Amino acid sequence: MKEIRSIAALAGRFSALPGVGKKTALRYAYAVIDMTEEEVEAFCSALRDVKSSVRLCSVCGNFTDSEVCDICKTRKADKICVVAYPKDVDAIEKSGAFDGVYHVLHGTLSPMDNRTPDDLNIKSLMARLGDASEVIIATNPDVEGEATAVYLARLIKPFGIPVTRIAQGISMGSELEYADAVTISQALGRRTAL
Numbered sequence: 001m002k003e004i005r006s007i008a009a010l011a012g013r014f015s016a017l018p019g020v021g022k023k024t025a026l027r028y029a030y031a032v033i034d035m036t037e038e039e040v041e042a043f044c045s046a047l048r049d050v051k052s053s054v055r056l057c058s059v060c061g062n063f064t065d066s067e068v069c070d071i072c073k074t075r076k077a078d079k080i081c082v083v084a085y086p087k088d089v090d091a092i093e094k095s096g097a098f099d100g101v102y103h104v105l106h107g108t109l110s111p112m113d114n115r116t117p118d119d120l121n122i123k124s125l126m127a128r129l130g131d132a133s134e135v136i137i138a139t140n141p142d143v144e145g146e147a148t149a150v151y152l153a154r155l156i157k158p159f160g161i162p163v164t165r166i167a168q169g170i171s172m173g174s175e176l177e178y179a180d181a182v183t184i185s186q187a188l189g190r191r192t193a194l
Contacts, residue, residue, distance in 0.1 A: 007033070059128070061104035061121045062086050077101050078133040082125065082152060084108050084145065088138065100136075103128065108144035109151055115144075117151065126155065134162045141168045141186070 007029050015025035032040060056062070057069035063086045064070070071089075079100030083089055089102050105120045129135070135156050139145035153163045169187025170179055179187075 056104075059124075060102050061106060061124065062089050062102055072101055075099065075101050077128065077131045079136065080125070080128060080132050080134070081136045081138050084139050084148070092138065098136075105139075105148070108139055108148040110144045110147075120148075122152070122155070125152075129156065129159050129161055132161050134164060136164050136166065138166045 007026075010032060011022070011025040011029040013025075014020050014028040015022055017025075020028070032043070035043070053065045054063050055065070057064045057067075057072055059068050059072040062069050062071065071093075077100070079098075080103050081092065081098055081100055082103045082105065083092070084105050084107060086104055089104065092098050092102075103121070103125045105122065105125075107115055107120055109115060109117065109120070135152075137149040137152055139148045149165055153165075156163050167190055169183060169190055
């Protein structure tokens with residue numbers, strides 16, 4: 001069967017999104033075909049609207065539709081949680097466990113990808129430290145996240161501000177026999193008193 005160019009092009013656009021494989025992208029393309037004209041127009045309008053109205057908060061670098069995000073407007077700035085991406089802010093906010101403000105780096109240090117400190121949102125973090133009583137580094141526990149955490153800690157500690165790292169180790173509900181050696185090592189090294 002001959003491939004229909006417009007379906008293939010749309011599926012190609014969907015497959016460029018993170019986590020969308022070729023089969024899922026093709027299902028999305030077929031779903032668009034099944035939409036009414038009004039639904040397609042609403043979908044296109046939502047894409048245009050998000051692209052034109054969402055920007056970075058001038059304080060923390062998180063996504064917002066105003067100059068300063070609601071978190072920066074309404075919370076005390078004494079605890080700053082540093083994350084790599086805006087999606088990390090969403091994950092922490094869903095937990096309801098943090099009541100401070102955030103700072104989004106928009107990436108992590110990665111020599112392999114030529115990402116240096118100059119490529120990250122670090123200068124504005126350093127400018128925010130005046131009100132901080134603690135900086136919590138919540139980058140992923142991978143090589144790049146760890147390198148970024150160590151780099152930031154070295155920059156911030158001379159200011160006399162405590163720098164902490166989110167805990168890592170065995171997740172709730174998992175079994176030790178399936179955990180890798182690095183995870184078990186981190187869990188033992190960061191154990192807490194009961």
